[in-house]
Amino acid sequence: MGKSRYESGFEKLSEVDGEQGDKVIKSLNDIAPDLGKFIIEFAFGDIYTRPVLDLKQRELITISSLASLGGTENQLRVHINGALNVGVTPDEIVEVFIQCIPYVGFPRVLNAVAVAKEVFKNREII
Amino acid sequence: MGKSRYESGFEKLSEVDGEQGDKVIKSLNDIAPDLGKFIIEFAFGDIYTRPVLDLKQRELITISSLASLGGTENQLRVHINGALNVGVTPDEIVEVFIQCIPYVGFPRVLNAVAVAKEVFKNREII
Amino acid sequence: MGKSRYESGFEKLSEVDGEQGDKVIKSLNDIAPDLGKFIIEFAFGDIYTRPVLDLKQRELITISSLASLGGTENQLRVHINGALNVGVTPDEIVEVFIQCIPYVGFPRVLNAVAVAKEVFKNREII
Amino acid sequence: MGKSRYESGFEKLSEVDGEQGDKVIKSLNDIAPDLGKFIIEFAFGDIYTRPVLDLKQRELITISSLASLGGTENQLRVHINGALNVGVTPDEIVEVFIQCIPYVGFPRVLNAVAVAKEVFKNREII
Amino acid sequence: MGKSRYESGFEKLSEVDGEQGDKVIKSLNDIAPDLGKFIIEFAFGDIYTRPVLDLKQRELITISSLASLGGTENQLRVHINGALNVGVTPDEIVEVFIQCIPYVGFPRVLNAVAVAKEVFKNREII
Amino acid sequence: MGKSRYESGFEKLSEVDGEQGDKVIKSLNDIAPDLGKFIIEFAFGDIYTRPVLDLKQRELITISSLASLGGTENQLRVHINGALNVGVTPDEIVEVFIQCIPYVGFPRVLNAVAVAKEVFKNREII
Numbered sequence: 001m002g003k004s005r006y007e008s009g010f011e012k013l014s015e016v017d018g019e020q021g022d023k024v025i026k027s028l029n030d031i032a033p034d035l036g037k038f039i040i041e042f043a044f045g046d047i048y049t050r051p052v053l054d055l056k057q058r059e060l061i062t063i064s065s066l067a068s069l070g071g072t073e074n075q076l077r078v079h080i081n082g083a084l085n086v087g088v089t090p091d092e093i094v095e096v097f098i099q100c101i102p103y104v105g106f107p108r109v110l111n112a113v114a115v116a117k118e119v120f121k122n123r124e125i126i
Numbered sequence: 127m128g129k130s131r132y133e134s135g136f137e138k139l140s141e142v143d144g145e146q147g148d149k150v151i152k153s154l155n156d157i158a159p160d161l162g163k164f165i166i167e168f169a170f171g172d173i174y175t176r177p178v179l180d181l182k183q184r185e186l187i188t189i190s191s192l193a194s195l196g197g198t199e200n201q202l203r204v205h206i207n208g209a210l211n212v213g214v215t216p217d218e219i220v221e222v223f224i225q226c227i228p229y230v231g232f233p234r235v236l237n238a239v240a241v242a243k244e245v246f247k248n249r250e251i252i
Numbered sequence: 253m254g255k256s257r258y259e260s261g262f263e264k265l266s267e268v269d270g271e272q273g274d275k276v277i278k279s280l281n282d283i284a285p286d287l288g289k290f291i292i293e294f295a296f297g298d299i300y301t302r303p304v305l306d307l308k309q310r311e312l313i314t315i316s317s318l319a320s321l322g323g324t325e326n327q328l329r330v331h332i333n334g335a336l337n338v339g340v341t342p343d344e345i346v347e348v349f350i351q352c353i354p355y356v357g358f359p360r361v362l363n364a365v366a367v368a369k370e371v372f373k374n375r376e377i378i
Numbered sequence: 379m380g381k382s383r384y385e386s387g388f389e390k391l392s393e394v395d396g397e398q399g400d401k402v403i404k405s406l407n408d409i410a411p412d413l414g415k416f417i418i419e420f421a422f423g424d425i426y427t428r429p430v431l432d433l434k435q436r437e438l439i440t441i442s443s444l445a446s447l448g449g450t451e452n453q454l455r456v457h458i459n460g461a462l463n464v465g466v467t468p469d470e471i472v473e474v475f476i477q478c479i480p481y482v483g484f485p486r487v488l489n490a491v492a493v494a495k496e497v498f499k500n501r502e503i504i
Numbered sequence: 505m506g507k508s509r510y511e512s513g514f515e516k517l518s519e520v521d522g523e524q525g526d527k528v529i530k531s532l533n534d535i536a537p538d539l540g541k542f543i544i545e546f547a548f549g550d551i552y553t554r555p556v557l558d559l560k561q562r563e564l565i566t567i568s569s570l571a572s573l574g575g576t577e578n579q580l581r582v583h584i585n586g587a588l589n590v591g592v593t594p595d596e597i598v599e600v601f602i603q604c605i606p607y608v609g610f611p612r613v614l615n616a617v618a619v620a621k622e623v624f625k626n627r628e629i630i
Numbered sequence: 631m632g633k634s635r636y637e638s639g640f641e642k643l644s645e646v647d648g649e650q651g652d653k654v655i656k657s658l659n660d661i662a663p664d665l666g667k668f669i670i671e672f673a674f675g676d677i678y679t680r681p682v683l684d685l686k687q688r689e690l691i692t693i694s695s696l697a698s699l700g701g702t703e704n705q706l707r708v709h710i711n712g713a714l715n716v717g718v719t720p721d722e723i724v725e726v727f728i729q730c731i732p733y734v735g736f737p738r739v740l741n742a743v744a745v746a747k748e749v750f751k752n753r754e755i756i
Contacts, residue, residue: 024488027492027495028491030495030504031472031491031494031495031498031504032472032475032476032491032494034302034476035472035475035476035479035484035487035488035491038294038298038476038479038484039228039484042228042290042294042298043228043484046290046294047224047225047227047228050221050224050286052217052218052221053218053221053222053225057183057186058225060183060186060187060190061186061187061190061222061225061226062190062225062226062229064186064187064188064190064191064194065190065191065193065194065225065226065229065230066194066229066485067191068190068191068192068194068195069194069195069229069230069448069483069485070448070449070699070700070701071448071449071485071486071489071700071701072229072485072489074485074488074489074492075229075484075485075488091178092178092179094661094662094665095176095178095179096179096187097662097665098173098176098662098664098665098668099173099179099184099187099188099191100187100188100191101173101609101665101668102165102168102169102173102609102610103188103191103192103195103198103201103609103610103611104191104195104608104609105605105606105607105608105609105699106606106607106665106668106669106673106705107607107696107699107701107702107704107705108701109665110654110665110704110705111701111702111704113658113661113662113665114657114704116661116662117657117660117661120661126660126661150614153618153621154617156621156630157598157617157620157621157624157630158598158601158602158617158620160602160680161598161601161602161605161610161613161614161617164602164605164610164672164676165610168668168672168676169610172668172672176664192611195574195609195611196321196322196323196574196575197322197323197574197575197611197612197615198611198615200611200614200615200618201610201611201614220283220284220287223284223287224284224286224287224290227287227290227483228483228484229483229484229485230482230483231321231479231480231481231482231483232287232290232291232295232327232480232481233318233321233323233324233326233327233481234323235287236276236287236326236327237323237324237326239280239283239284239287240279240326242283242284243279243282243283246283252282252283291480294480295480299476299477299479299480302473302476304469304470304473305470305473305474305477309435309438310477312435312438312439312442313438313439313442313474313477313478314442314477314478314481316438316439316440316442316443316446317442317443317445317446317477317478317481317482318446318481319443320442320443320444320446320447321446321447321481321482322573322574322575323574323575324481327481343430344430344431346535346536346539347428347430347431348431348439349536349539350425350428350536350538350539350542351425351431351436351439351440351443352439352440352443353425353539353542353735354417354420354421354425354735354736355440355443355444355447355450355453355735355736355737356443356447356734356735357573357731357732357733357734357735358539358542358543358547358579358732358733359570359573359575359576359578359579359733360575361539362528362539362578362579363575363576363578365532365535365536365539366531366578368535368536369531369534369535372535378534378535402740405744405747406743408747408756409724409743409746409747409750409756410724410727410728410743410746412554412728413724413727413728413731413736413739413740413743416546416550416728416731416736417736420542420546420550421736424542424546428538444737447700447735447737448700448701449700449701449737449738449741450737450741452737452740452741452744453736453737453740543732546732547732551728551729551731551732554725554728556721556722556725557722557725557726557729561687561690562729564687564690564691564694565690565691565694565726565729565730566694566729566730566733568690568691568692568694568695568698569694569695569697569698569729569730569733569734570698570733571695572694572695572696572698572699573698573699573733573734576733579733595682596682596683599680599682599683600683600691602677602680603677603683603688603691603692603695604691604692604695605677606669606672606673606677607692607695607696607699607702607705608695608699
């Protein structure tokens with residue numbers, strides 16, 4: 001029998017976000033556990049498991065989307081780590097944000113790069 | 127002697143956006159010609175010519191950024207065409223927008239897909 | 253045996269959005285059918301069927317969210333109709349937008365009220 | 379003689395936001411006292427005193443609007459407290475944010491729920 | 505006896521926005537007349553009548569704010585006309601939008617300039 | 631021979647943002663030095679050096695744009711300092727934000743005024 005959406009979502013979440021994603025889900029347990037369930041089942045179970053784009057491409061698209069939206073520092077932290085976990089290089093991450101400058105301006109990009117700097121330092125990349 | 131920023135930008139604009147990009151620049155001639163110049167020199171001359179990410183990746187990131195920003199139907203039209211011009215497939219374009227659902231919600235994605243549908247029809251893809 | 257997420261979602265979509273919702277889903281068939289499936293299964297099957305808030309409250313919250321987000325005229329059209337379908341009065345719809353003024357300013361509210369005016373005219377309410 | 383807009387606004391602000399609202403207004407005294415006056419007179423005196431929607435409904439709409447706008451953690455803190463003060467239950471507050479997921483995506487909702495968690499802890503609800 | 509907020513607001517609205525502003529207010533009469541009243545009393549009566557900045561400066565700030573917000577084409581149309589009415593030159597209007605490029609990116613600016621072009625054509629400036 | 635874009639940009643950055651701007655650029659050295667270069671060459675070299683609007687007007691427009699965009703506290707800190715550096719008065723800065731209320735609502739304005747308060751305190755203005 002096939003895996004449930006929750007099971008494939010949880011596997012994908014672990015593959016992409018590792019401990020960081022798990023921490024987000026756990027932090028929801030005492031206030032909105034269904035929110036965590038939806039992230040696992042829908043975002044990771046339904047979306048991340050799809051074909052056509054691979055995980056590296058999905059993370060490039062995700063950090064572009066989060067940087068452009070703004071006010072998403074916590075989610076960028078998770079997904080910059082996620083991008084590194086699935087093999088995106090630090091240079092590629094920075095380059096995604098530079099590609100966004102003409103579309104969203106410097107402030108959104110500076111905020112995203114500041115999160116990247118913090119993540120890279122924690123992982124001793126810089 | 128090397129090309130000027132304007133020259134390499136114009137070449138890159140033609141490669142990516144073809145006639146659509148040229149039309150945008152020309153429409154600015156009688157009101158804000160320097161805005162067109164900045165798009166060519168900065169967005170295309172400085173940014174699109176950079177290494178690390180190729181043109182296909184840059185267009186995936188750009189349409190993710192534009193869809194997430196919202197209110198960018200005119201720019202999505204240009205860059206969905208641009209993505210097709212540099213070899214992104216229609217399926218990949220739709221998949222970029224589907225990847226954005228968890229981060230920006232359905233309305234931004236529905237608006238972007240509506241533009242994609244219009245572009246695909248004009249190019250007789252669907 | 254219980255209904256599938258798709259079945260309960262489709263029922264809820266029909267109850268709330270009537271023909272308008274169906275039209276949105278059908279318009280996606282030739283370009284992104286899974287996007288329509290996710291709207292039915294996730295938005296309507298998982299979220300709208302939940303307890304704690306009733307359908308009228310959910311539509312008040314939805315049109316407040318859409319008006320605040322901006323650039324969502326098509327989705328406001330569907331959900332202002334949806335709000336009327338589940339028993340929200342025209343006065344309550346306008347009042348939701350007026351309550352949003354201090355938080356999002358006049359432009360977002362004027363845009364939402366313009367959509368409400370169009371919907372109310374089509375339904376011969378004004 | 380009727381109350382002034384300032385007087386009815388101040389009464390309403392106290393009823394909804396209690397000490398939290400008062401603190402916001404006082405923090406403006408040495409830099410932009412008229413900003414505080416406009417919040418009291420316009421937001422609370424003109425808008426919150428209106429009929430058609432009751433205070434509980436107004437707070438549901440307000441927290442939906444603030445969560446959707448993003449970058450409004452300070453204002454969400456005041457109005458999640460305000461919602462509780464006028465009788466909205468913790469479950470209803472969380473459910474408002476869950477209803478917003480399809481329209482604004484997970485990041486805006488995660489940020490709003492994080493503020494709710496902090497408020498609920500301070501009030502020893504969780 | 506002094507003018508009411510409505511009276512000074514209406515005077516200021518007429519001075520700034522002329523017929524365009526009047527048309528917006530009248531379009532609200534059959535759906536949300538109080539929204540029109542709040543625009544006159546609060547935006548024009550309370551804010552535009554204040555000292556420290558003159559009307560030209562207020563319109564420069566307003567069109568910068570509207571362009572940055574996005575999805576405000578209708579309001580930009582009114583206030584680009586308003587800016588011209590109070591003596592801002594066409595060159596200054598375009599320059600405001602160019603100054604916004606580094607902060608909000610090209611799409612928001614292109615959209616604003618497109619509205620300016622339409623207004624300038626209607627007034628036979630270009 | 632004329633100055634390079636970098637040279638005139640760096641001069642303008644020093645004139646407007648002083649040490650604060652320099653700190654931002656330096657913080658990018660170990661992660662995205664080209665981002666700093668683009669801010670200097672494009673934002674300051676190409677845009678701030680243009681005629682039609684003077685530096686005071688450019689800073690009024692910039693802080694209006696940043697406040698309206700939201701999630702730009704770090705950039706507002708730099709440019710509220712920048713506005714003061716080029717001769718904008720504290721009262722004018724606050725008044726810019728008050729002028730934005732009708733267009734973007736109270737939360738964006740409260741966030742901007744909170745940054746202004748912090749800057750004014752650091753410079754012992756209040």
